Amino acid sequence: MSSNQYPTVNIAQENEARLAPSNESPRREFLIGLSATAVALGAIPAQSGSAGAQAANRSTNQPESMHMTFTLPDLPYAHDALQPYMSKETLEYHHDKHHLAYVTNGNNLLKGTEWEGKSLEDVVKGSFGKNAGLFNNAGQHYNHLHFWNWMKPNGGGAIPGKVEKAIIDGIGSVDKMKEGFIQAGVTQFGSGWCWLAVKDGKVIVTKTANGESPLVQGATPILGCDVWEHSYYIDYRNRRPDYLKAFIENLVNWAYVEEMYEAAIK
Ligand SMILES: [Fe+2]
Secondary structure, three states: OOHHHHHHOOHHHHHHHHHOOOOOOOOOHHHOOOOHHHHHOOOOOOOOOOHHHHHHHHHHOOOHHHOOOOOOOOOOOOOOOOOOOOOHHHHHHHHHHHHHHHHHHHHHHHOOOOOOOOOHHHHHHHHOOOOHHHHHHHHHHHHHHHHHHOEOOOOOOOOOHHHHHHHHHHHOOHHHHHHHHHHHHHHOOOOEEEEEEEEOOEEEEEEEEOOOOHHHHOOEEEEEEEOOHHHHHHHHOOOHHHHHHHHHHHHEOHHHHHHHHHHHOO
């Protein structure tokens, strides 16, 4: 694939793609006032009039009457802040276009359903297996909300002690965790995600297809890496293993993982 194929991506094309359950291709004020734990718990209120919806409306300058349910948060860093491991161009497409498409389609597909007004996490869990279009978009909105926070400039490095202990208890060692996480991402055939999750109190490595997450496997995600081609192809082309290695070694925001771990074990 040549790089000049990417500028052809537009929202209209993606909107169509988002309605097809298995096809590839599917702002910061919002997070101010919303703790990572609230995001981690999926406690972003869905109904208009709630604190979350008001924050969402502020960030997109949408009037309350729009009843916006999902909203695109700003990245928690500049588009070029993750270079050289993830380029400005990748984040411009991935966040500004792909994530936006999930938000737009998710809002359209949520209207009139039984999940309108529910928390994002409840929408994801409730629509799984029942409403594929809504699930795909809500699931990807949930995954990407966290994905931006699972990365930071100068990421990687030391893992907070409590999380490190839980990783060793559940998986055996930090090295085994990294190896398993990368392997899960490499072996996820087609689009999907690889994860660290808490299941039955233990940290596990897992992987999911498309917009699924550990939430629909009876587990709670604490770290996830997007292995859809839109996440790495501009920077790594077909070298998915190199992308995954760079993610785990140089991009992970372990403090956010710790927050999600703490929330998961409560
Ligand atoms: Fe993505």
